[in-house]
Amino acid sequence: MAIITVDHLRKTYGARVAVEDVSFSVEEGEVFGIVGRNGAGKTTTVECVAGLRTPTAGTIDLDVGPDGGAGADLKEQVGVQLQECSLPDKIRVGEALSLYASFYRRPADWRALAADAGLDLRASFATLSGGQRQRLSVALALVGSPRVAILDELTTGLDPQARRETWELVTRIRDRGVTVLLVTHFMEEVERLCDRVAVISRGRVRAVDTPAGLVARAGGEQRLVFRTERPLTAEQVTGLRALPEVTSATVEGGDDAGEVTIAGTGDLLSAVTAVLPASLMRGLRMERTTLDDAFLALTDPSYGPSHAPSQEES
Numbered sequence: 001m002a003i004i005t006v007d008h009l010r011k012t013y014g015a016r017v018a019v020e021d022v023s024f025s026v027e028e029g030e031v032f033g034i035v036g037r038n039g040a041g042k043t044t045t046v047e048c049v050a051g052l053r054t055p056t057a058g059t060i061d062l063d064v065g066p067d068g069g070a071g072a073d074l075k076e077q078v079g080v081q082l083q084e085c086s087l088p089d090k091i092r093v094g095e096a097l098s099l100y101a102s103f104y105r106r107p108a109d110w111r112a113l114a115a116d117a118g119l120d121l122r123a124s125f126a127t128l129s130g131g132q133r134q135r136l137s138v139a140l141a142l143v144g145s146p147r148v149a150i151l152d153e154l155t156t157g158l159d160p161q162a163r164r165e166t167w168e169l170v171t172r173i174r175d176r177g178v179t180v181l182l183v184t185h186f187m188e189e190v191e192r193l194c195d196r197v198a199v200i201s202r203g204r205v206r207a208v209d210t211p212a213g214l215v216a217r218a219g220g221e222q223r224l225v226f227r228t229e230r231p232l233t234a235e236q237v238t239g240l241r242a243l244p245e246v247t248s249a250t251v252e253g254g255d256d257a258g259e260v261t262i263a264g265t266g267d268l269l270s271a272v273t274a275v276l277p278a279s280l281m282r283g284l285r286m287e288r289t290t291l292d293d294a295f296l297a298l299t300d301p302s303y304g305p306s307h308a309p310s311q312e313e314s
């Protein structure tokens, strides 16, 4: 069942079109990723979903409460962690959480949230590391017991250990049944956390799929690259190209130094070694299409931070 349905969302800031035409739906209980280059319109999209910005056109349906996710109910049912978590330096973790809890009719057990996020209730905000601040911002987003958590660029700037701890926290949130809308730049994060993902480029959705589905769309191909001691014979090349697993076989140079690249699908290595003994191959390596390749193929490199606005509008 879809808990969020975004239909032909458009958002402009004055003459600037931040989101041109975005549609997707998020199923209850999934981690749904929004990925795109800088300035693609990700934050604007999730801010519209959170009710923090008013769409210029299009609709957003949230199936989160008896009144369809409007007004006070929306604020209670959607927890938001936006890019920067900023609190007064001297406020303690426990004070921040209990203050936020007081805003809600049905607050979560904030002590348990802090424990789950590995936070010391007595620590002041100024003393927290980047990872601890991000985990505090997630705990603050969850303090109203929302059914949907929106997490925007949660792990940007974190070291690998802090990033992993934050990923584990997101996994636990999902395991508790909270639907997660996750904005990210990191394909590794998408692979680890997201059930499905929308790729946004220039304010439009280019694809909505599982991470594996996106890789498959980009070809999902494997490449075997190696050199041979002796040049391949014409029969060997013809035999390789005739294999059903092989989509192309190219030989560069054609002499002893020639590099052979065989692209294909399925059990490519077994198929190729049945025609060409592995003992003939030198420096064999296998390359695969990655989620990074898929992301780059789906997004437009000419759009980026250089399109930043000269002034803030709302």
Ligand SMILES: Nc1ncnc2c1ncn2[C@@H]1O[C@H](COP(=O)(O)OP(=O)(O)OP(=O)(O)O)[C@@H](O)[C@H]1O
Residues within 6 Å of the ligand: 013, 016, 017, 018, 019, 036, 037, 038, 039, 040, 041, 042, 043, 044, 045, 307, 308, 309, 311, 312, 313, 314
């Ligand atoms: N308040 C605003 N006023 C004017 N323009 C804005 C405003 N907020 C965003 N924009 C512009 O709208 C476009 C989309 O911005 P948005 O922040 O949604 O992109 P993003 O994909 O989240 O980017 P990033 O990954 O850099 O955070 C950009 O060109 C941005 O400069």
